[in-house]
Amino acid sequence: MLRFLSLRLGRAALTIVLVVTFAFVVLRLSGDPAMLIMGAEASPEAIAAFRASWGLDEPIWVQYFAYFGALAQGDLGMSMRDGRPALDMVLDRVPATLALTVPALLIKIGLGIPAGIYAALHRDSAIDRAVMVLAIAGFTVPSFVLSLLLVLLFAVKLGWLPSGGNQTLLHAVLPVLTLGIGGAAILARFTRSAMLEVLNQPYVRTASAKGVPWRRVVVGHVLPNAMIPTVTIIGFMVGNLIAGAVVVESVFSWPGIGRMLVTAVANRDLAVVQTILLLVAATMVAANLIVDLLYGVLDPRLRQAPAARGGH
Amino acid sequence: MAALLSLRDLRVAFDGVATLRGLSLDIAPGEALGMVGESGCGKSITWLAALGLLPRKARVEGSARIGGTELIGAPPALLDDIRGGRIGMIFQDPASALNPVLRIGRQLAEALRLHQGLTGEAARAEAKRLLDIVGIPDAARRLNAYPHELSGGQNQRVMIAMALAGNPDLLIADEPTTALDATIQVQILDLLGQLRRERNMALVLISHDLGLVAEHCDRVAVMYAGQIVEEAPSDDLFARPLHPYAEGLLRALPRLTGPRQPLDPIPGTVPDMRALPPGCAFGPRCPRRINACRSTQPRLREAGRGRRVNCLNDTASPAASGTSGRMTGDAA
Numbered sequence: 001m002l003r004f005l006s007l008r009l010g011r012a013a014l015t016i017v018l019v020v021t022f023a024f025v026v027l028r029l030s031g032d033p034a035m036l037i038m039g040a041e042a043s044p045e046a047i048a049a050f051r052a053s054w055g056l057d058e059p060i061w062v063q064y065f066a067y068f069g070a071l072a073q074g075d076l077g078m079s080m081r082d083g084r085p086a087l088d089m090v091l092d093r094v095p096a097t098l099a100l101t102v103p104a105l106l107i108k109i110g111l112g113i114p115a116g117i118y119a120a121l122h123r124d125s126a127i128d129r130a131v132m133v134l135a136i137a138g139f140t141v142p143s144f145v146l147s148l149l150l151v152l153l154f155a156v157k158l159g160w161l162p163s164g165g166n167q168t169l170l171h172a173v174l175p176v177l178t179l180g181i182g183g184a185a186i187l188a189r190f191t192r193s194a195m196l197e198v199l200n201q202p203y204v205r206t207a208s209a210k211g212v213p214w215r216r217v218v219v220g221h222v223l224p225n226a227m228i229p230t231v232t233i234i235g236f237m238v239g240n241l242i243a244g245a246v247v248v249e250s251v252f253s254w255p256g257i258g259r260m261l262v263t264a265v266a267n268r269d270l271a272v273v274q275t276i277l278l279l280v281a282a283t284m285v286a287a288n289l290i291v292d293l294l295y296g297v298l299d300p301r302l303r304q305a306p307a308a309r310g311g312h
Numbered sequence: 313m314a315a316l317l318s319l320r321d322l323r324v325a326f327d328g329v330a331t332l333r334g335l336s337l338d339i340a341p342g343e344a345l346g347m348v349g350e351s352g353c354g355k356s357i358t359w360l361a362a363l364g365l366l367p368r369k370a371r372v373e374g375s376a377r378i379g380g381t382e383l384i385g386a387p388p389a390l391l392d393d394i395r396g397g398r399i400g401m402i403f404q405d406p407a408s409a410l411n412p413v414l415r416i417g418r419q420l421a422e423a424l425r426l427h428q429g430l431t432g433e434a435a436r437a438e439a440k441r442l443l444d445i446v447g448i449p450d451a452a453r454r455l456n457a458y459p460h461e462l463s464g465g466q467n468q469r470v471m472i473a474m475a476l477a478g479n480p481d482l483l484i485a486d487e488p489t490t491a492l493d494a495t496i497q498v499q500i501l502d503l504l505g506q507l508r509r510e511r512n513m514a515l516v517l518i519s520h521d522l523g524l525v526a527e528h529c530d531r532v533a534v535m536y537a538g539q540i541v542e543e544a545p546s547d548d549l550f551a552r553p554l555h556p557y558a559e560g561l562l563r564a565l566p567r568l569t570g571p572r573q574p575l576d577p578i579p580g581t582v583p584d585m586r587a588l589p590p591g592c593a594f595g596p597r598c599p600r601r602i603n604a605c606r607s608t609q610p611r612l613r614e615a616g617r618g619r620r621v622n623c624l625n626d627t628a629s630p631a632a633s634g635t636s637g638r639m640t641g642d643a644a
């Protein structure tokens with residue numbers, strides 16, 4: 001177990017380092033922040049001074065090691081725009097993003113899983129077909145289209161909800177719905193197929209053959225098995241809590257991480273972009289780690305090496 | 313003796329295709345009945361239908377009674393009492409027939425709670441006793457094991473123990489050893505035979521292997537294309553099969569000892585249930601076919617003591633040795 005854990009932790013750390021490195025290289029190669037931030041009319045001297053003060057005149061590998069050296073001490077650098085610590089700026093925005101993504105996650109789980117279970121248990125019924133049509137629609141319609149549709153309906157036509165901004169709780173409704181519906185659709189489809197797969201397993205028939213009432217078969221035998229693959233998808237969604245709202249935040253002018261990322265990339269605000277990516281990667285990696293551990297809890301077959309199987 | 317269980321004109325159709333085509337059968341208390349026939353002939357669905365275990369899309373007609381209780385169309389609560397109670401069932405692949413995420417002890421305890429009302433320590437003690445009975449060493453520790461930690465043979469023993477939890481009057485074993493090694497096969501079949509005698513429990517043993525079935529069963533029912541084509545005491549069937557299909561099965565068996573061969577002795581293939589010939593379903597493959605077989609469906613009829621056969625020109629017919637009835641040359 002300890003070996004397993006340290007192995008996974010090592011892999012997680014490596015993943016984060018790779019993401020950060022990749023972002024570092026791509027960002028430095030894709031444009032000069034000095035020009036962007038100082039403006040086209042800035043004098044060459046001013047630009048040179050700017051570059052020197054941010055260390056941009058050093059070779060890229062020097063910058064890279066300097067960055068990691070600082071990172072090791074918890075210093076993620078300053079925003080070239082605001083001069084504030086990038087980490088503070090990013091962390092300030094986290095609650096706004098979570099205010100969208102956490103309720104959306106609850107909708108995804110609360111709507112998607114029961115719908116998928118119900119559809120599978122009533123396969124080919126009218127409700128199953130309806131759930132699947134909705135799920136495929138929710139799955140294929142891109143979130144910016146869905147958000148526009150919701151805005152047209154609820155903000156423009158009905159006038160019930162605001163179309164953008166973050167002044168009141170009502171402002172969160174449409175972005176949360178946009179995120180939630182799409183995810184619920186994915187989860188419903190996935191849960192349904194996981195359920196159907198398990199419902200066909202011989203052990204389900206065994207349970208019925210030993211006289212377990214159908215309800216108990218579903219709850220006690222089908223669900224514990226069907227939820228194992230579903231956990232992967234939920235884990236992926238948890239990993240997306242930070243990064244999952246980029247499009248929706250932009251459409252609804254919601255001041256979260258996503259919008260900050262878009263702006264920071266446009267401005268080549270290196271430290272901010274890198275801090276966001278680091279945070280995103282860390283969230284995803286952490287969620288992945290939890291999924292891996294949860295798999296071991298949910299599925300006893302994964303708890304031990306196959307070599308440890310008993311003989312006759 | 314009064315029958316323990318009676319099937320009467322049991323029929324199953326999937327999507328309008330008649331798959332089990334009117335099966336009638338009695339099982340006496342404590343008796344061992346074998347069912348043989350090629351893959352797809354309806355051995356499994358006979359019992360799944362009787363116990364209400366087929367998917368909803370299957371249409372089931374006819375009657376299956378145990379001790380005066382009708383099972384076909386019975387309410388779920390009644391079926392749940394019978395299943396795992398008076399009738400236990402075990403299946404072909406023990407590795408996938410047990411729930412992979414639940415401990416053995418828990419799966420046994422579930423059956424014990426349902427059929428004997430045992431919970432907690434009492435259930436655990438009884439579960440251990442059952443594992444002892446089916447010959448699992450170190451039973452107390454095995455209760456905490458998961459199915460993947462046991463071998464196929466051990467898992468099948470667990471399945472048997474679970475079926476015993478309800479003290480069944482009838483145990484249906486659907487190819488219980490097909491997935492197991494030869495030596496384990498023998499052990500499992502011996503165990504089933506021993507349990508049957510000790511508990512006076514009737515046993516239905518489903519298999520492809522006529523030799524195996526004859527060795528372990530008093531009586532054999534041979535199935536073809538959703539019907540019983542011959543039913544006889546094992547010895548009689550071996551001494552003198554009446555149905556040409558049963559005769560073909562027997563001829564394919566190695567004599568006395570020697571390795572068992574896969575069951576594919578008769579030329580031709582199993583018919584497509586969606587397009588059965590108008591007359592006898594076995595006709596196109598039958599070496600004894602006569603003209604009447606093309607148009608007339610034979611019916612299962614008495615053929616001596618405890619024997620029934622479903623053939624217009626069985627091996628006891630007057631035309632038996634003549635060539636007049638033979639139509640081998642133009643099989644479809």
Ligand SMILES: Nc1ncnc2c1ncn2[C@@H]1O[C@H](COP(=O)(O)OP(=O)(O)OP(=O)(O)O)[C@@H](O)[C@H]1O
Pocket residue numbers: 326331349350351352353354355356357358367520585
């Ligand atoms: N759920 C189902 N849907 C459609 N057809 C089915 C279903 N279950 C069984 N059948 C059909 O019913 C027929 C009989 O199946 P059954 O499982 O009883 O055969 P079997 O005699 O037990 O064969 P085997 O020796 O391979 O186990 C087969 O032709 C099969 O295709």
Ligand SMILES: [Mg+2]
Pocket residue numbers: 355356357486
């Ligand atoms: Mg079968």
